[in-house]
Amino acid sequence: MFERIFEILEKQNTWRRKQCLNMIASENVLSPLAEKFLISDFEGRYNEHDKEPHYQGTKYAMEIENLINEIFGKRFNTRFVDCRPISGSIANLCAYHAFLKHGDVFIAPGLTAGAHVSSTRYGIAGVKGLQSISAYFDSEKFILDVDMTSRLIEKYNPKLIMLGRSMFLFPEPIKELREVAGEIPIVYDAAHVFGLIYGGEFQAPLKEGADIITASTHKTFPGPQGGIIIAKANLEEEKWDKIEKAIFPGIISNHHIYRLPALAITALEMNEFGEEYAKQVIKNAQVFAQNLYELGFNVICEEYNFTRSHQVVVDVSELKGGKVVAEKLEKSNIIVNKIALPWDKDKDATHNPSGIRIGLQELTRWGMKEKEMSEIAIFFKRTLLDEENLENVKKDVIEFRKDFQEIKYCKRINF
Numbered sequence: 542m543f544e545r546i547f548e549i550l551e552k553q554n555t556w557r558r559k560q561c562l563n564m565i566a567s568e569n570v571l572s573p574l575a576e577k578f579l580i581s582d583f584e585g586r587y588n589e590h591d592k593e594p595h596y597q598g599t600k601y602a603m604e605i606e607n608l609i610n611e612i613f614g615k616r617f618n619t620r621f622v623d624c625r626p627i628s629g630s631i632a633n634l635c636a637y638h639a640f641l642k643h644g645d646v647f648i649a650p651g652l653t654a655g656a657h658v659s660s661t662r663y664g665i666a667g668v669k670g671l672q673s674i675s676a677y678f679d680s681e682k683f684i685l686d687v688d689m690t691s692r693l694i695e696k697y698n699p700k701l702i703m704l705g706r707s708m709f710l711f712p713e714p715i716k717e718l719r720e721v722a723g724e725i726p727i728v729y730d731a732a733h734v735f736g737l738i739y740g741g742e743f744q745a746p747l748k749e750g751a752d753i754i755t756a757s758t759h760k761t762f763p764g765p766q767g768g769i770i771i772a773k774a775n776l777e778e779e780k781w782d783k784i785e786k787a788i789f790p791g792i793i794s795n796h797h798i799y800r801l802p803a804l805a806i807t808a809l810e811m812n813e814f815g816e817e818y819a820k821q822v823i824k825n826a827q828v829f830a831q832n833l834y835e836l837g838f839n840v841i842c843e844e845y846n847f848t849r850s851h852q853v854v855v856d857v858s859e860l861k862g863g864k865v866v867a868e869k870l871e872k873s874n875i876i877v878n879k880i881a882l883p884w885d886k887d888k889d890a891t892h893n894p895s896g897i898r899i900g901l902q903e904l905t906r907w908g909m910k911e912k913e914m915s916e917i918a919i920f921f922k923r924t925l926l927d928e929e930n931l932e933n934v935k936k937d938v939i940e941f942r943k944d945f946q947e948i949k950y951c952k953r954i955n956f
Contacts, residue, residue: 566900705730719750736761740819
């Protein structure tokens with residue numbers, strides 16, 4: 542059995558890291574340096590704390606945690622940072638727990654308009670007994686419809702407004718929404734675009750009017766899997782205290798402190814390379830979308846240059862749907878995922894929705910640029926439009942990947 546475990550690990554490492562085009566929009570890879578810091582004695586340790594630790598032996602755990610909060614705090618010009626959430630979803634749960642009670646109404650993106658399941662009745666919001674009202678969505682421009690959503694705000698008087706999406710092509714209209722939201726807290730789920738924001742691209746949620754950012758630390762921000770909460774510098778102390786109490790003792794006991802050194806390394810690397818990386822990610826996404834469009838694919842939002850994030854969305858309903866297309870691409874060693882589009886029904890999201898969602902953040906991390914985007918688009922065409930023998934495409938993908946085996950936008954330090 543030991544040999545079997547090793548064999549599975551080797552197959553995974555070879556297939557996904559060396560032979561595939563990983564284009565899942567919610568994934569990324571650690572830098573070699575960050576990866577070295579992922580395993581340490583922090584693995585298996587606890588550090589339950591509010592203002593003071595509740596365990597002994599935590600002085601270095603507190604030091605690394607405080608250092609991370611300081612790094613992110615400087616980047617976002619705030620002292621309100623907490624890196625304890627163990628995922629973006631848990632960060633959302635902490636925000637809900639802090640500001641909402643059972644039965645409260647809040648406004649969030651609808652599932653087929655890109656909402657993460659945690660803000661819907663099917664996920665955390667439903668588990669907590671919250672009433673999630675779907676904001677209006679402009680399915681032509683793929684952005685929130687402020688005028689129509691303002692009517693929802695007047696009608697329902699929600700206790701909170703959630704922005705940010707899992708299908709996330711364009712910046713949210715935070716400034717415009719802030720004007721109509723009044724004192725209602727705005728939480729911006731930056732999970733997908735956090736690395737772009739950190740790199741100074743896409744948008745600046747806290748400067749534009751959001752009160753709180755929740756995020757993952759492993760998508761466009763290429764750190765270890767985890768979450769984070771960041772609030773604006775002038776947030777009322779009592780509101781931040783509610784978030785802190787929601788985190789602990791409310792929701793999180795063990796916050797997986799082994800990941801924190803790797804998170805700190807990634808943040809320092811992003812301080813140095815984040816702007817360049819974010820710009821290239823967005824450029825790659827736009828060029829890739831244009832290439833797909835010119836090859837005959839129904840790429841969403843052509844009239845708006847397709848995207849301003851790392852994501853490209855394609856309507857593949859005429860190619861038998863997102864599930865069928867994603868499974869076919871996987872046979873060519875191209876990894877994407879299905880996604881529901883605004884004209885789908887909620888139930889389609891987990892079955893065979895109309896779309897696929899493609900992320901360019903990991904391929905950019907491997908050093909691919911505009912030239913490679915056109916080559917990858919041709920792999921899509923060969924797989925889905927030409928219906929070439931998929932084994933031939935797979936062999937060519939593996940050969941193509943041989944030239945991209947070194948992670949970029951990171952430090953080269955030997956310890």
